[in-house]
Amino acid sequence: MGTLTTATTIEEWVALAHAEGLTDGLPVYPPTRAAVDALVATSGDDPGRLLGVIPPRGGAATVEVVAANAAMAGCRPEHFPTALGAVEAMLEEKFNLRGVVTTTHPCWPLVIVSGPVVERLGMAHAESVFSGGGSHANAAIGRAVKLLLWNVGGAHPGEPVKEVFGHPGRYAYCVAESPVSPWPALHRDRGIDTDSGVTVFACESPTSVALWGTDDSPSRRLDQLADAMAVKGGNNTHTMGETLVVLTPNEARHLAEQGYGRAEVQRELWQRARRRIGDLLAPGVAPYSWWPHWVDGDDPDFLVPVTERPEDIHVLVTGAESIPWMAVCAGWGNLGGHAVSRALDDRSWQD
Template sequence: MGEDEPVIAMPAVQTIEEWVELAHTEGLTDGLPVYPPTRAAVDALVMASGRDPGLLLGAIPPRGGAATVEVLAANAAMAGCRPEHFEVVLSAVEAMLEDRFNLRGVVTTTHPCWPLIIVSGPVVEQLQMAHAESVFSGGGAHAGAAIGRAVKLILWNVGGATPGEPVKEVLGHPGRYAFCVAESPAGPWPPLHQARGIKAGSGVTVFACESPTSVALWGTDDTPSNRLAQLADAMALKGGNNTHTMGEILVIFTPNEARHLFEQGYDREAVQLDLWQRARRRIGDLLAPGLPPYNWWPAWVDAGDPDTLVPVTERPEDIHVVVTGAESIPWMAVCAGWGNLGGHAVSRALDEGTGQD
């Protein structure tokens, strides 16, 4: 192929406008314009990965398309990824392909969840990722938007995750365009991937969740228990999947709020335990009269007592704590999970060279 020809077999185009229209016509995009995956762009990404272009990472559901390094590079090129971004994309895809993530279920469910890509460690600053204002909408930075967009295009083009058939998501999720955030280096606790047992300096975590629900600190004082109670209340939504099926959930603290908690003696584990003890609902409030208790609740839940308080996760460590966002005022947020159905967090190490020239 010539340097300016797409790596996928498509009719020849002469202008970028022709390419954009062709991409829409051929269903290569979900509505937003994409870059042409030229041979030069794809080769640069593959070379940066240090992997063989034909290396197969797995099959992307629901279609089962072959996720070779070259195919993933083509989609990353369409998303505008630079070579230094590509290792994050590859690691995220590898994480999503682990069985416990249940990628097929995540992309085809009626529930509005989507894989959130969370990058943590020194690579955040090496890639110049946004981690302050507007972090969940890209923050104006290239890396996070391109990485999140690449994952979406991979699931769209390789996996065939298109609305109607086979995707049955009833309301949708704004993060389906691009859903990637960076953890702030200004937080007081170890980065997320290290808290999850990955010893590398930098890492990527995938977790299928809803878009963030903000939690302001109206009416609270400086006492950590009162502030965390505000967050726990938002976690235990009566109609939420977590409240009925447990699973995993993600909570966000701005760096200044995380430091406040840390200065009051709260490490990440203490925050998780406090929230786990508070974010609960009465069985009598969850189930209409006459309905039997759920058979997926663990044995230690006294399901026969309507006053039993059921936590939103089975264990404190199933509450994932992320530090990100601006520091203008303290803030918190909740990203509800899919419950016990899947989308569970998976973390992978990033190569020490990721983000380096």
């Protein structure tokens, strides 16, 4: 960020950032030495520690480099450990970050924060949660991820990013799990035994699922959601992989009162979110080689599920309680972007 020294006013900095390609179009804050040092100090980490390289350019993501981009995103010191945890999660091999940022598919890393850290950071988890909900923390953490991939990874449209449509989450894609969920925090159900955690999953923007025409039956309500999961042209429908479904807290409570935990919801959806092979493959098209051995590709009436296992359907509780509602955030399929969860050190955000 050496060019920062040539800007002496905020107006000059904004103009310089656009001219040097340090932003994707939105204004960014100047990454001053003081701002970057404050973020690193809050993490308690070594500024030179290498987290990994950011594809496709292969730029080095040290703690200090991540902090510089987080400072540009407007992260406060208390936000930074969560942003750092998200970066470490998406650098794990199973996430396939290179594929996620360069694919033609409209997926992007969604950062999901869960546990007491949500309220400590003042994160939005009700109205308009998928557009930041007016929260500084949601916007800044999501933006930090984007700017790191932009500036260090060189993930620019055209070359090398070939994503055909994209979605607004590419500016900032960060949500918080509702503290009033009737079920354990998402990261805990994924095996992370800490109070707070962060999960990163590459997915599309949410597709709304209203409860028109249903009654109080959990099976009927979940069937409505399953229908939206198994769209004929979706990557999950053809390649499985993982997907995300979202329930408002009041809908999750309704299901919980009927004896459904997160695992029961996953199993019900897995049984219902399926398509006939005869509907998926045109005559003469061979069954996919990546389908599991138990898929009978020769039977046009065989129902193929959208994921290989029930636990590959991630269930998130968030959003407002105006009325019960659901949503689907389809995944990239079996190509990558799979969910990775990391623990958040409580000391990094406590007063």
